[in-house]
Amino acid sequence: MAESKKTGGATTAAPSGNAASQAPKGTLDGRCPKGPIADRWTQHKFELKLVNPANKRKYEVLVVGTGLAGAAAAASLAELGYNVTVLTMHDSPRRAHSIAAQGGINASKNYKNDGDSTFRLFYDTVKGGDYRARESNVHRLAEVSGNIIDQCVAQGVPFAREYGGYLDNRSFGGAQVSRTFYARGQTGQQLLLGAYSALSRNVGAGTIKMLTRRDVLDIVVVDGKARGVIARNLVNGKLERYGAHAVLLCTGGYGNVFFLSTNAKACNVTAAWRAHRRGAFFANPCFTQIHPTCIPVHGDIQSKLTLMSESLRNDGRVWVPKKAGETRPGADVPEDERDYFLERRYPSFGNLVPRDVASRAAKQVCDEGRGVGSTRLAVYLDFRDAIQRLGKNAIAERYGNLFQMYEKITGEDPYRVPMRIYPAVHYTMGGLWVDYNLMSNLPGLFVLGEANFSDHGANRLGASALMQGLADGYFVIPYTLGGFLATEPLGSKVSTDHAAFAQAEAETKERLQKMLSARGKRTVDSFHRELGILMWDHCGMARNDAGLRRAAGRIAELREEFWKNVNVPGSGTELNQSLEKAGRVADFLEFAQTMVHDALYRTESCGGHFREESQTPEGEAQRDDQNFSHVAAWEFTGIGEKPALHREELSFEYCKPSQRSYK
DSSP states (O other): OOOOEEETTEEEOOOOOOSSSSOOSEEEOOOOOOSOGGGHHHHHHHHSOOOOHHHHTTOEEEEEOOSHHHHHHHHHHHHHTOEEEEEOSSSSGGGSGGGGOOSOEEOOOOTTOSSOOHHHHHHHHHHHTTSOSOHHHHHHHHHHHHHHHHHHHHTTOOOOBOTTSOBOOBOOTTOSSOOEEOOTTOHHHHHHHHHHHHHHHHHHHTSEEEEOSEEEEEEEEETTEEEEEEEEETTTOOEEEEEOSEEEEOOOOOGGGGSSSSSOTTOOSHHHHHHHHTTOOEEOTTOEEEEEEEOOOOOTTOOOOOBOOGGGGGTOEEEEESSTTOOSOGGGSOGGGEEOHHHHHOTTTGGGSOHHHHHHHHHHHIIIIIOOSSSSOOEEEEOHHHHHHHOHHHHHHHHHHHHHHHHHHHSOOTTTSOEEEEEEEEEEOOEEOOOTTSBOSSTTEEEOGGGBOSSSTTSOOTTOHHHHHHIIIIIIHHHHHHHHHTTSOTTOOOOTTSHHHHHHHHHHHHHHHHHHHHOOSBOHHHHHHHHHHHHHHHHSSSBOHHHHHHHHHHHHHHHHHHHHHBOOOSOSSSOOHHHHHHHHHHHHHHHHHHHHHHHHHOOSOBTTBOBTTSBOTTSOBOOOHHHHOEEEEEEOOSTTSOOEEEEEEOOOSSSOOOOOOOO
């Protein structure tokens, strides 16, 4: 066998035979601890090297992003004594997209005494991800979940409580127990306010330097290690250099590659993609989640979609008319003419099947001509029975703000008529590859929350995004970052005068100027919208070989046209939101090709990745465990070039893969 070489957390070996369509360039080591799974995290924490408390103030850390993962990490590291600089593109850390996670956060406290446990949460998560996640990471997530609730209660997060004062729970998709803690329909916002308060305390104490309105446009690598970033001051347009001993990317997901999604318009892939171009591997980018409970598209000029929390599926029943082409209002359709298709197909879980399963089922009935609404691309979410059983006031207490939001957007009162919902792009399970310590293959670059790939496999269960973001920030990175810094000399911080900073800044400036100087005839939005349609049609809820190849060809053409024909008004030396948007779309155009390539490579169906060629006779996803029980991590090889594959093999000692069933 050819000689292997070490690259950060990866072991790169000579290509070997592979039954799949592309031989791997190398294999990756997730650096997961050995031994009984319940003991791995405890033992690993003990074995990690420590930084002397007096030395922590001599290390500097950059945190990019102020959502739950970023805010929690920054506050925790500052409390430990590190010097932390935080960069956010928002005018306030509180504007991070984490506030949009409405329904709740999972934790295995078993307050309902219904059989929940750390192992059950671990099992549900591995199974929900269709056996494409690391067991070690998922068990750690389940293990620390209870600590997150205690932390947030101590911060004053107003979780819902039962009459006696105990914290309340509700159910979410993919589970048969009640483990989701919630604050009405504002859970993400309340959790972010808790993390923000901890962040602000340290800003006031001088242990965190907060820099708002900074857009990170490149990662600076010196001697193979991440040592800083190049950021654009969004107010005056100046490029700024920031150096540190380590960089933490907490920048969220890439769902806006589809143009229409439930993500805030500012969400983007830029920081992660820039890191990828500097050497960080991008893992499983085709694993994107379609959320079944969104307000349907209502026009051609719409710029985003609105998520209706999965918590609504606790009391709402999903149905369509039995007869195709039904035109009567939903409230007028008799009971015996309704098809409660999730309850019919999945009697054990009913309306609380995982998101990928519910989304495909909704698409299927709409494809049969039984969709509702003017576009026929919607199904009903009906609260009639719950209101009759519990009363309007009880439903209002649980979901009042969500019902109000729905009525403001649609003009329909969901207390009187059924909601109309349809699947939409929501979350991305793929992300930068990280090892057990949350460090990418690029030493010194740590990736937290939705920006990494690590915990959800091919499908995230509801209420687990908030859990992962806070677990990474509060309870993982404070240990694992120290393990890395303890091996770094105190004087290892690189001056921003270093040639690598100058080169990265010059390349960033050249890229911005190239966009400004094109002076073409097409708007940035027109390129983004066309890209989004391509991705939704060919790499959305269902994918097939012909469609993916068609998308790959057109994306390449669109990327070439962008640089010749885009029109970006204004200059780079001022507040210029058109330039911001153009940079993000340029990165989406490059990233989309890797995403489509990954979808073409993975000739199986699993979780949110549904290849039409790989399905059971009942229309369910059909995995290929023999050839694809691994993480596909891609190495950047050049713009428009096929990325190089690195594989991390997945092993399942405790959750043996089986055909996923929710019947």
